[in-house]
Amino acid sequence: MQLKSHTMFHLLQSSRLALIVGILSFNFALTGCGQKEPTQKQAEPQNIELIAQDLVAVQSGDSVQMTAFTGTIRAVNQSSIQAQVSATATNVNAQVGDKVQKGQILLRLNNQDNAARLAQAQANKASAQAQANQAKLMMERKLRLLNQGFISKVEYEQSRVDYQAQLENARAQQANVDIALKADQDGLIKSPISGVITARQVEPGQTVAIGQTLFEIVDTNQLEIQAKVPSDMQSALSVGNQVEYQIQGNPNRLTAVISRISPIADQASRQIEFFATPKETLSSLSIGSFIDGNIMSSQKISGQIVPLDLVKNIESQPYVWIVRQNKIMKVQVELLEQRYKDNIAVVRGLETGDHVSRLEFTDADIKKTVTLDSKQK
Known part of the structure; x- marks a missing residue:
């Protein structure tokens, strides 16, 4: 138990x-x-809901190769007027900013010495001309006497030689008159071109020296771009190539056409100078302004067109947020061209069917599935 x-x-x-x-x-x-x-x-990814307006379809397009340059705006026709004689300025008839015509008197110089030399030369010429006329009459008289048999041929020949000497003396005195007249006219300063006075460096009563600059004149009706590019970029230079540029302090994008190219590179800077004719009318205030621009090559490169403001980190490693096969992706792109005026960028690195997102995401959103809300318009 x-x-x-x-x-x-x-x-x-x-x-x-x-x-x-x-x-x-x-x-x-x-x-x-x-x-x-x-x-x-937690491992299961979350969906991101977007509307159609959040996405921009990628389109194919062309990009033009661009070569950057800096330069200035200058007048095609300009003149610097210097004094040809030493004299005192009496009448100054032009101010900075005045429009002048070719041949217009700008300044009178009081050159009394040259005026006196001109008067003396004219008197000497008159005396020599009178002696030549008298010698001519004597020669003609002796020719008649020779024909009548009253004088010998030697006597006639002597009168003819005397007339030739007096005639050459008169011509020499005329040359002296021309020289004195030129010196006297140098005291009357005239404008060599039509344009605008940009600088005046003489005042009434001032004594000027030979070679001293008196006025600067530019023709504001014809302006051009003067610029240089390194010699290793000479392939971009061709007469007729388009140029896009921007004047410092002016936000507008302007255009021009290359008109002239220097045949040689500068020996010191190894740069090639070129000139371009602006298509738009420029103000005279633009003369001397600095510009930044690009030479547009005739060769085109194919790429994709996207809104410029959707390209992130443009300065170093540009990228865009896209939707590819309904997944969020962050794709680095090669920026071929930037058209700020039209908010367009031509890039390389995207695929057909990609959509660029107007919304910005984070790295945590990469490869998340995207769904479109069909109720939104």
């Missing part, structure tokens, strides 16, 4: 232990399931 009771006791203890182990195993299983289920939910 005691042996039977002892056996029953062991059976009860074993059943209780098995029950406890089963309960603990079940709890561990539940705990494991509870931890695994949230992990699977």
Whole structure:
């Protein structure tokens, strides 16, 4: 009887232990399931909902190779007027900003010495001319006497030689008159071209020296671009090539056409000078202004066209946020051309069917699925 009771006791203890182990195993299983289920939910990517207006379809286009340059605006026709004689300025008839015509008197110089020399030369010429006329009459008279047999031929020849000498003397005196007249006229300063006075460096009563600059004149009706590019970029230079430029302080983008190219490079700077004719009318205030521009090559490069303001980090490594096969992607692109006026960029690195996003994302959004909300218009 005691042996039977002892056996029953062991059976009860074993059943209780098995029950406890089963309960603990079940709890561990539940705990494991509870931890695994949230992990699977975190790994599952979230969808990003966009509307059609958030995306811009990528289109194919062409890019023109550009060569950057700097230069200035200058007048095609300009003149610097210097004094040809030493004299005192009496009448100054032009101010800075005045429009003048070719041949207009700008300044009178009081050169009395030259005026006196002119008067003396004219008197000497008159005397020599009178002597030549008298010698001519004497020669003609002796010719008649020779024909009548009253004088010898030697006497006539002597009169003819005397007339030739007096005639040459008169011509020499005329040359002296021309020289004196030129010196006298140098005291009358006239404008060599039609244009605008940009500088005046003489005042009434001032004594000027030979070679001193008196006026600067420019023709504002004809302006051009003067610029240089390094000799290793000479392939971009061709007469007729288009130029896009911007005048310092003026936000407008202007255009021009290359008209002239220097045949040689500068020996010191190794740069080639060229000139371009602006297509737009420029103000005279633009003369002397600095410009930045690009020479547009005739060769075109194919690329993709996207809005310029959607290209990020333009200065170093440009990229765009796109939707490709319904996934968000961050793609680096090669920037071929920037058209600020039209907000257009020509790039390389995108594929047909890509859509550029107007919205900016983060790296955590890469490869997330995009869905379009059809309810939005």
